[in-house]
Amino acid sequence: MVNDACMIELCDVTKHYGKIRAVNNLSLSIRRGEVFGLLGPNGAGKTTTIKLLTTLSRPDAGVCRIAGMDVHQNSLEIRKIIGVVPQENNLDKELTAQENLLIYGMLHHVQNRNEKIGETLKMVGLWDRKNTVVSGFSGGMQRRLLIARALLPAPSVLFLDEPSIGLDPQIRRQMWDVIRKTGIDGRTVIITTHYIEEAEALCDRVCILAKGELIALDTPEQLKRSVGDHIVEYVDTQGRLVQHICKSREEAHDIARQENSSVTIRKSNLEDVFIKLTGGRIE
Amino acid sequence: MKKNGIWDAQTGEFGWYPVFLREMLLFRRKLLKLGYLFSAMVVPIIYLIAFGFGLGKSVQIKGVGYLGFLIPGLVAMSSMNNSYTWVSSALNLNRLYFKTFQVLVQSPVTASSIMIGEVMAGMVKGLFASSLIILVGFAVSPDFTIHPLFMAALLLNCFMFASLGVITGMLTKSHEDTATYTNFFIMPMAFFSGTFFPVDKTPSVIKAIIFMMPLTHTNILIRKSLLDHQAMISLGMMAAYAALFFIYGLYLIKKYNE
Numbered sequence: 031m032v033n034d035a036c037m038i039e040l041c042d043v044t045k046h047y048g049k050i051r052a053v054n055n056l057s058l059s060i061r062r063g064e065v066f067g068l069l070g071p072n073g074a075g076k077t078t079t080i081k082l083l084t085t086l087s088r089p090d091a092g093v094c095r096i097a098g099m100d101v102h103q104n105s106l107e108i109r110k111i112i113g114v115v116p117q118e119n120n121l122d123k124e125l126t127a128q129e130n131l132l133i134y135g136m137l138h139h140v141q142n143r144n145e146k147i148g149e150t151l152k153m154v155g156l157w158d159r160k161n162t163v164v165s166g167f168s169g170g171m172q173r174r175l176l177i178a179r180a181l182l183p184a185p186s187v188l189f190l191d192e193p194s195i196g197l198d199p200q201i202r203r204q205m206w207d208v209i210r211k212t213g214i215d216g217r218t219v220i221i222t223t224h225y226i227e228e229a230e231a232l233c234d235r236v237c238i239l240a241k242g243e244l245i246a247l248d249t250p251e252q253l254k255r256s257v258g259d260h261i262v263e264y265v266d267t268q269g270r271l272v273q274h275i276c277k278s279r280e281e282a283h284d285i286a287r288q289e290n291s292s293v294t295i296r297k298s299n300l301e302d303v304f305i306k307l308t309g310g311r312i313e
Numbered sequence: 314m315k316k317n318g319i320w321d322a323q324t325g326e327f328g329w330y331p332v333f334l335r336e337m338l339l340f341r342r343k344l345l346k347l348g349y350l351f352s353a354m355v356v357p358i359i360y361l362i363a364f365g366f367g368l369g370k371s372v373q374i375k376g377v378g379y380l381g382f383l384i385p386g387l388v389a390m391s392s393m394n395n396s397y398t399w400v401s402s403a404l405n406l407n408r409l410y411f412k413t414f415q416v417l418v419q420s421p422v423t424a425s426s427i428m429i430g431e432v433m434a435g436m437v438k439g440l441f442a443s444s445l446i447i448l449v450g451f452a453v454s455p456d457f458t459i460h461p462l463f464m465a466a467l468l469l470n471c472f473m474f475a476s477l478g479v480i481t482g483m484l485t486k487s488h489e490d491t492a493t494y495t496n497f498f499i500m501p502m503a504f505f506s507g508t509f510f511p512v513d514k515t516p517s518v519i520k521a522i523i524f525m526m527p528l529t530h531t532n533i534l535i536r537k538s539l540l541d542h543q544a545m546i547s548l549g550m551m552a553a554y555a556a557l558f559f560i561y562g563l564y565l566i567k568k569y570n571e
Contacts, residue, residue, distance in 0.1 A: 085418070085419060086419060107421075109421040116415065122413055136330065137416070137420035
C-alpha cells in the first residue's frame with residue numbers, strides 16, 4: 031500500500047551483473063519532496079539503484095515504484111515524471127546548449143519550449159552561452175547544463191548520479207546551490223554521492239550502501255549521533271592514527287586529557303558512521 | 314491528447330521527430346566539414362575510375378555501356394554503405410561510449426519512435442551520399458537514367474540497411490565489433506551482389522548464395538525500367554528483408570536493459 035507521503039519505494043530489489051550482485055535485497059522508501067542521499071563507496075550499488083529507478087535496468091527480483099506505479103510496467107508514464115542527471119556526461123557535445131535542450135524538450139513534450147529553455151538556461155547561468163557548442167564548455171558548465179536539461183520538463187522526481195564528480199571544490203559548491211534551488215519547490219531529489227560533505231550539505235536523509243546492501247538510513251544528524259557526536263584523534267607512539275568516538279564533548283575532553291601526545295577533537299561526520307558500521311572507508 | 318506544434322507531443326506517432334532532428338543537427342555539423350563529403354564520395358569514385366574508365370571502357374553488358382551498368386550498382390552500394398554504417402556506428406558509440414542513447418530510452422517516447430527516427434536519419438544519410446554518385450553518373454555516362462523503379466529500389470535499400478544498422482548498433486559489444494560485421498557481411502555483399510558484374514552467369518551454387526543477399530535484389534531492381542517477374546521477386550525480397558530488419562531492430566530497442 032502506498033501512502034501519500036511516499037514517492038519512491040523499493041521492495042526487496044536484487045540486481046546481478048553476471049556473478050556480481052550489484053544490489054542485494056534492497057528495500058527503502060523515499061518521501062515526497064525529500065532530498066535523499068545514496069551514500070557509499072564505488073561499487074556500493076548506488077548507480078545501479080538509479081538505473082533501476084529510471085527504467086534503464088530491470089531488477090532480477092523485487093519491485094520499484096514511483097508515485098505508486100511499478101517502474102517497469104509503466105515505464106513510459108514514469109519517464110514523464112522523472113529527470114536524470116547521469117554520472118557520465120551524455121550531452122551531445124557537437125550541438126549547442128540550446129540545441130541540446132531543444133531536443134530534450136521535444137522528447138519530453140515540453141510546452142512553451144523556447145520560453146522554458148530560456149528560463150532554464152538563465153537559472154544555471156548559461157544563457158549567454160546558449161549558442162556555444164557544448165564541447166567548448168568547461169566541465170562545470172557541462173554539469174550545469176546537464177542539470178538544466180533534466181529540469182526542463184519540470185520533473186516531480188530528479189535523480190542526480192554523482193552530480194559533482196570531478197569538479198573542483200569551488201565549482202562543486204556552485205553546483206550545490208543549483209541543486210538546493212531545485213529542491214526548494216517541493217521536488218523529490220535523489221542524489222548518489224561518495225562525497226561526505228555533499229551528502230551532509232544537501233540531504234534530508236541519507237541511506238548508506240555497501241556491497242549492494244543497505245547499512246543505515248536516517249538523517250545525517252541522527253546517523254552521526256547514533257555512533258557518537260565527537261571524535262578524538264591522535265597518532266600513537268607507533269605512528270598509527272587512533273580514533274575514539276565519543277557520545278559527548280565532555281567524554282571527548284576526558285579522553286584527550288589522558289593522552290600525552292597532540293590530540294584533535296572534531297565533530298563526527300558520515301565517514302565516521304560508515305567506518306563504524308562497515309570497517310571500510312567511503313572516499 | 315495534447316498537441317505541441319507540428320509534432321504531436323503525447324501520441325508517440327510523431328515522437329520520432331526529435332530523434333530524427335537530433336541526427337540531422339549532428340549531420341549538418343558533419344556536412345560543414347569537408348572531410349565528410351570527401352569520405353562519402355571517395356570509395357565509389359575510386360571504383361568508377363578503376364572499373365568504369367579503366368577496365369570497363371571496352372565492355373558492354375546487355376547492350377548497355379559498362380558505365381551505364383556500373384553507376385546504378387555504385388548508387389546501390391553507396392546507399393547501403395552510408396545508411397548502414399552511419400546508423401550502426403552512431404548507435405554503437407552513442408550506446409556504449411557517449412551514453413546519449415540512454416537519453417532517448419529514458420524519455421517518454423516509444424521504442425518504435427526511436428526506431429523510426431534512427432532509420433529515417435540513416436535513410437537521409439544514404440540518400441545524400443547516393444545523390445552525389447547520381448550527379449557524377451549524369452555527368453559521365455549518357456546511358457545513365459533514373460526511373461520510378463530506380464527510386465523505389467534506392468529508398469527501400471536505404472530503409473533496409475538503416476534498419477540493419479540499428480540491429481548491429483544494438484548487438485555489438487564494442488566499436489571494434491562493428492568493423493567485424495562490416496568485413497564479414499557488408500564488404501562481400503558490395504562486391505558479389507551484382508554491383509560490378511551481372512550475377513546471372515555465376516555457378517548455380519554461388520548464385521544461390523548471392524540471391525540470398527539483400528543487395529543483390531537492390532541491384533536487380535535498380536536496373537529495371539519495368540516491373541517484370543524478376544523485378545517483382547526482388548521487390549518482394551527487399552520488402553521482406555526490410556520488414557524483418559525493422560521488426561528485429563525494434564525488438565532490440567524495446568528489450569534494452571542495462
